Amino acid sequence: MNMNKIALVYNENSKSSSSIEEIKKLYTYCDVEDADVIMVAGGDGELLHNIHRYMHLNIPFYGVNLGSLGFLMNPLDIKNILQNIQESTASTLNPLLMQAEDVDGQIHKALAINEVSIFRKTNQAAKFRIEVNGVERMSELVADGALVATPAGSSAYNLSAGGHILPLESNMLCLTPYMLIQTT
Missing domain, CATH: 2.60.200.30 (Probable inorganic polyphosphate/atp-NAD kinase; domain 2)
Incomplete structure (x- = not known):
């Protein structure tokens, strides 16, 4: 699956702003509507918020854990984000x-x-x-x-x-x- 165009979404008021700034510097991102995948940086709540917001676009999500529990998220590995997205296994969530x-x-x-x-x-x-x-x-x-x-x-x-x-x-x-x- 082609996952080269990535949109990055996150909470502007996040306590993890330094990690988000690192992620933003390493890659070039596109608008959500043009993405092959929507990368959500934050915790489970941020992922769920963005699934509700963008599920009508039918674009897969990839969550990067910057929160505490991160049950639905992937661990943060800044240098290998693209590779991790390409190698990820999809899970289907049914609302x-x-x-x-x-x-x-x-x-x-x-x-x-x-x-x-x-x-x-x-x-x-x-x-x-x-x-x-x-x-x-x-x-x-x-x-x-x-x-x-x-x-x-x-x-x-x-x-x-x-x-x-x-x-x-x-x-x-x-x-x-x-x-x-x-x-x-």
């Missing part, structure tokens, strides 16, 4: 299409790379009915909230909330309740 109906019957839709989370709005616990592809999986989950994590998001907020890490290439979702009261 989660969330559709929720509120108590007023209003439908809310969103795409999620990491997770979808829903919290109660009143002092009472929230009641959820869980359906996957139109099939009821749980008639009632009573909790302060819940999140559904994709494999890409399972190591982030989901893990902090007590959920499980899913293999990145798996076709699974992780349902993690917040302050669970009961299920049926």
